[in-house]
Amino acid sequence: VGELSEVSLPEVALFLASAAAPEQIDWPFSDLPVVLYRHPRFYLQLLHWTNATTAVHEHAFAGAFRVVSGSSLHSRYQIEDRQPVADEVEICSARHCQSERLPRGAVRRIDPGAGGLVHSLYHLDNPSVSLVLRTYGRSLDQYSLAKPRLWWNQGRLSASHRQKSIERASIVAERTSPGSGRQLIASIADRLSDGEWVSLALLWAEHVATREEFERLLAVRSMTSERIDQALLDGYESLVTERLLGAARESIRDPELRLLMALLMNVPDRASLLRLVSDFSGRADPVIVVAEWLARLASYRGDPSERLARLAAAAGVDHRLGVIVRQCLPPNISDAEGVALLATAIDPSCSLAPARAGVDQLRSALLQQRSMSVLIQ
Structure with missing residues (x-):
């Protein structure tokens, strides 16, 4: 192996986007997941949360969860009219079914897939602790909703070391030299799958200041369908609203x-x-x-x-x-x-x-x- 004299983040990202090496999977859940007991068919996990999230998601496993500490705002959804537009990306209609307060001791059942428990669990106290009894699951596929209508396989994409490395490289590049993160994205955008692009775009939606900036970011990829682009733009508007409310709540x-x-x-x-x-x-x-x-x-x-x-x-x-x-x-x-x-x-x-x-x-x-x-x- 030759001596490495300089590291270029765009070159690293380009290598990651082009690499065909076997993927290693890592799927952390919560800020501090602790496994308390393992059985060949299921395990018990204690999940510590310090940050509240509004994410609506399905589950790749069956089981149940119990609120151990703190209280949570629990919202159930029904995912309807699913229309695949690319691998791991769908347009859907998300119908809100119920919201409830879950106090300490509350237990709810988890059924897998889009026909099972699709919910958001917003933790009102910091920290909050949940106890989850869960099966091992048959796959990493676990779809999430980018409101109002983008249904994408966040479970698999978030578990990808390659995807996480690309996303982190783009953010580090932007923080090191403003504008360079966007240049990095432009150099690799058409090498990414639609699912990978959706994951990267949603990450950047949290970092751009205006809708116009986000539109310019989406424009660097030539092969995205108009339906995905529009769903991402609608998702950006929802994120802006949540960001305003979340920042206010924090202060x-x-x-x-x-x-x-x-x-x-x-x-x-x-x-x-x-x-x-x-x-x-x-x-x-x-x-x-x-x-x-x-x-x-x-x-x-x-x-x-x-x-x-x-x-x-x-x-x-x-x-x-x-x-x-x-x-x-x-x-x-x-x-x-x-x-x-x-x-x-x-x-x-x-x-x-x-x-x-x-x-x-x-x-x-x-x-x-x-x-x-x-x-x-």
């Missing part, structure tokens, strides 16, 4: 406002969201509860007793979402009027009568905000 210390952010990220229909607000708050009128939370968000500035919260507020994460709500409200409005107006905008039949006009304008303004449009009837 907010108020537990009720953090809960509201989690619900807005994970529950796509109004009736389920309001039912969960009643469940969590213990109050009979969830519309008024949400209105009070939104009014509080409009004036939220972080907890001055915590330096990290102050820094986050200064960076504008939670402040930005509060500004969005505040800009939807008329100027010089009192807190009580704001709550009444918000409640009536969410539900015109609400028991609170607004103290002033402006309900229709407020409803229209909230509907234009993807992060909050689910609240409007």
Whole structure:
């Protein structure tokens, strides 16, 4: 082996994209997976989570899970009208079936495949711990949903050392020299399968600042179908909304406002969201509860007793979402009027009568905000 004098990330990525070496598979799950017991037919695994995720996915195995520590927001989906558009990539219709709060001790069954348990499990506490009893599974195929309609084999692609190395090389290159990551991607894009390209594009969707940037990134690959490109662009819009809500939740210390952010990220229909607000708050009128939370968000500035919260507020994460709500409200409005107006905008039949006009304008303004449009009837 000759002496290696220089390492070029684009050359490394090009080698990985062209290599035909046998693939080694690694499929880590959770931030700290610990196997407690193994049997020839199944095993018990303790999963520690420090980061919440909204990912909707099926399972390559059968079994069950139990919430050991913390609580979670559990949402079930039905994947319908599946239309394969490439190997490991499909366009689908994802129907939200149910969202529920899972307290400590709750147990749910896992059935494999798209006809089994398709769900997201958003952990509300940090850390959260789950106990999973699972079979070994027959394959690594485990599809995930890139909302709203891209159904792709994330299980196999995420387990690929080659794919992970390409993705990491592109990010490292971009951080080392802005623009070089995109050049690296352009040099290998047409060497990747559609599934590999979808995986790489979804990773980069979290790193580009605008839709226009993402469109330019997608344009470097000449062999992607229009349906995949459009589904990726729709997925980018969903990611932007989740990113805004997720960043706000990270910087907010108020537990009720953090809960509201989690619900807005994970529950796509109004009736389920309001039912969960009643469940969590213990109050009979969830519309008024949400209105009070939104009014509080409009004036939220972080907890001055915590330096990290102050820094986050200064960076504008939670402040930005509060500004969005505040800009939807008329100027010089009192807190009580704001709550009444918000409640009536969410539900015109609400028991609170607004103290002033402006309900229709407020409803229209909230509907234009993807992060909050689910609240409007």
